[in-house]
Amino acid sequence: MVTIRDLMKALSITNLTKTYSNGNQALKGIDLSVESGDFYALLGPNGAGKTTAIGIVSSLVNKSGGEVQVFGHSIDSELEAAKACIGIVPQEVNLNLWESVGNIVANQAGYYGLHGKLAKQRVEKYLRALRLWDRRDDIARSLSGGMKRRLMIARALVHEPRLLILDEPTAGVDIEIRRSMWEFLRQINEAGTTIILTTHYLEEAESLCRHIAIIDEGTIIEDARMSDVLRKLQREVFVLSLAEELSAAPALDGFMTRLRGDCELEVEKGPDCDLNDLFVQLNARNIHVSSLRNKANRLEELFMRLVESKQQEAEL
Amino acid sequence: MNIGLNVVAAKTIVRKEIVRVMRIWVQTIVPPAITMTLYFIIFGNLIGRRIGSMDGFDYMQYIAPGLIMMSVITNSYGNVVSSFFGAKFGRHIEEMLVAPMSYATIIIGHVAGGVLRGLLVGLLVTIIALFFTRLTVAHPLVVISIVLLSSIVFSLAGFINAIFARKFDDISIVPTFVLTPLTYLGGVFYSISMLPEFWQNVSKANPILYMVNAFRYGILGTSDISIGHAYAILIVFVVVLFSGCMYLMQRGIGIRE
Ligand SMILES: Nc1ncnc2c1ncn2[C@@H]1O[C@H](COP(=O)(O)OP(=O)(O)OP(=O)(O)O)[C@@H](O)[C@H]1O
Ligand SMILES: [Mg+2]
Numbered sequence: 001m002v003t004i005r006d007l008m009k010a011l012s013i014t015n016l017t018k019t020y021s022n023g024n025q026a027l028k029g030i031d032l033s034v035e036s037g038d039f040y041a042l043l044g045p046n047g048a049g050k051t052t053a054i055g056i057v058s059s060l061v062n063k064s065g066g067e068v069q070v071f072g073h074s075i076d077s078e079l080e081a082a083k084a085c086i087g088i089v090p091q092e093v094n095l096n097l098w099e100s101v102g103n104i105v106a107n108q109a110g111y112y113g114l115h116g117k118l119a120k121q122r123v124e125k126y127l128r129a130l131r132l133w134d135r136r137d138d139i140a141r142s143l144s145g146g147m148k149r150r151l152m153i154a155r156a157l158v159h160e161p162r163l164l165i166l167d168e169p170t171a172g173v174d175i176e177i178r179r180s181m182w183e184f185l186r187q188i189n190e191a192g193t194t195i196i197l198t199t200h201y202l203e204e205a206e207s208l209c210r211h212i213a214i215i216d217e218g219t220i221i222e223d224a225r226m227s228d229v230l231r232k233l234q235r236e237v238f239v240l241s242l243a244e245e246l247s248a249a250p251a252l253d254g255f256m257t258r259l260r261g262d263c264e265l266e267v268e269k270g271p272d273c274d275l276n277d278l279f280v281q282l283n284a285r286n287i288h289v290s291s292l293r294n295k296a297n298r299l300e301e302l303f304m305r306l307v308e309s310k311q312q313e314a315e316l
Numbered sequence: 317m318n319i320g321l322n323v324v325a326a327k328t329i330v331r332k333e334i335v336r337v338m339r340i341w342v343q344t345i346v347p348p349a350i351t352m353t354l355y356f357i358i359f360g361n362l363i364g365r366r367i368g369s370m371d372g373f374d375y376m377q378y379i380a381p382g383l384i385m386m387s388v389i390t391n392s393y394g395n396v397v398s399s400f401f402g403a404k405f406g407r408h409i410e411e412m413l414v415a416p417m418s419y420a421t422i423i424i425g426h427v428a429g430g431v432l433r434g435l436l437v438g439l440l441v442t443i444i445a446l447f448f449t450r451l452t453v454a455h456p457l458v459v460i461s462i463v464l465l466s467s468i469v470f471s472l473a474g475f476i477n478a479i480f481a482r483k484f485d486d487i488s489i490v491p492t493f494v495l496t497p498l499t500y501l502g503g504v505f506y507s508i509s510m511l512p513e514f515w516q517n518v519s520k521a522n523p524i525l526y527m528v529n530a531f532r533y534g535i536l537g538t539s540d541i542s543i544g545h546a547y548a549i550l551i552v553f554v555v556v557l558f559s560g561c562m563y564l565m566q567r568g569i570g571i572r573e
Contacts, residue, residue: 108415
């Protein structure tokens with residue numbers, strides 16, 4: 001039964017399992033639910049099962065058990081309707097390297113039933129958006145790695161899917177292009193496209209996504225709003241660059257401090273402390289801070305802690 | 317099923333296939349033309365003169381329909397098997413698998429591509445044949461329908477080969493060990509009436525014999541077998557092979573984990 005609530009969900013995965021033919025148990029019963037319009041990060045270490053899960057949703061991999069619905073369409077009973085809603089950017093390049101850039105995108109439009117003028121317009125629109133229009137007559141083989149990735153994004157968007165799934169879209173993409181890709185993804189998300197993204201750059205997930213799920217060894221170990229996850233972090237470590245050398249770390253109320261090098265001070269802040277308070281105390285000691293940064297990306301810390309604690313559990 | 321979408325998607329696949337054939341025309345069109353020219357020169361012209369006539373026709377005239385059919389068959393098969401296996405190997409098959417078209421559309425699109433290449437090469441070989449001999453068409457409708465059906469049968473067979481193939485070697489095994497021998501034994505170069513009765517009966521188990529003879533009947537008006545049998549066999553093959561393709565696609569054999 002499809003309820004109104006399910007229709008609101010861009011993706012709903014229930015108790016999904018996958019055992020590969022070689023006995024590899026890649027998914028051990030995962031549940032995921034992605035709201036329509038969300039920007040969703042699916043994170044996890046290598047081999048966690050992200051690509052497998054995406055493969056099942058896009059029907060490139062047969063599932064062993066469980067249910068998947070895309071905008072209320074079950075991939076078992078309404079596969080074609082489900083497929084029509086999805087655009088997919090795979091982790092590994094799957095372009096016909098001998099085909100021209102323009103033909104690749106135009107063919108994909110055709111596979112989704114777009115033809116004639118509309119198809120032409122879409123091809124131009126997305127090749128321009130991904131800055132590949134000038135290369136439309138070149139074969140895919142002649143593109144650089146980052147360009148191939150952009151081509152796969154253009155290809156995934158040509159039918160304007162309601163749900164865009166990107167499996168490590170920014171791997172091997174230079175910083176400038178990555179930033180412009182982020183901007184682009186933000187725009188299409190704001191225009192209403194639901195986006196699911198996997199990445200190993202946690203900074204990317206933190207800056208783009210509003211919801212995160214972490215998967216490890218085929219099970220979901222975290223699934224929450226990004227803001228809630230970040231709030232849950234118990235401590236945060238800042239590195240302060242000091243204007244002058246210190247001989248010893250100052251003792252501050254409510255903060256743990258440690259000197260690293262001559263002019264760098266590490267300050268660990270608990271959940272209830274206030275950064276203003278830190279500066280008040282530093283001021284009182286006449287310590288001048290020339291710059292400040294997070295020791296590690298906050299999400300990265302959480303990620304490491306979750307995955308490590310899981311490994312320790314496994315060892316016990 | 318959304319019919320409009322599937323029609324557009326099928327056309328797209330056919331266009332993609334034509335672009336592919338034209339892009340690599342040196343591999344797809346030139347070799348059969350060269351091979352067949354050699355056949356005509358060596359078998360038809362040099363050796364054929366010593367053979368004299370067969371079934372009341374010039375040897376050259378007698379083998380021309382068989383050679384045309386042989387090129388249609390091998391090129392239809394070859395086109396589908398390399399294109400579809402290439403798509404598997406390069407993983408761009410995923411472009412089609414994620415799209416909302418039906419499996420039938422994927423099959424029909426590739427088969428149509430194979431048929432077009434088969435017809436294109438067949439036409440070319442016919443033109444080459446006309447440099448060597450005179451061909452008149454006795455039964456045009458038979459010629460057209462037999463060429464189309466045979467080309468469809470071998471395109472479907474090529475599709476199944478591509479589904480099972482795991483490496484490039486696998487796409488040449490069937491042509492080398494099955495297709496070529498069956499073609500040579502399929503009455504391209506001789507009339508089976510020349511064989512002892514036992515071998516005549518064995519030959520009749522070879523489906524290619526029916527295609528070659530039905531096609532020769534269409535052109536020359538002579539055949540070793542009944543034309544009705546040829547149609548029946550071809551239609552059964554089309555139905556069985558198409559169902560096989562559908563079954564394999566639905567199960568995801570060779571294309572999905
Ligand atoms: N075709 C396959 N056959 C057998 N096992 C596979 C296959 N593909 C993936 N696996 C296994 O399934 C598990 C999950 O792999 P998957 O590719 O989904 O991980 P991932 O989270 O995408 O990793 P990465 O971050 O490295 O891309 C791994 O243990 C992998 O070895
Ligand atoms: Mg992966």
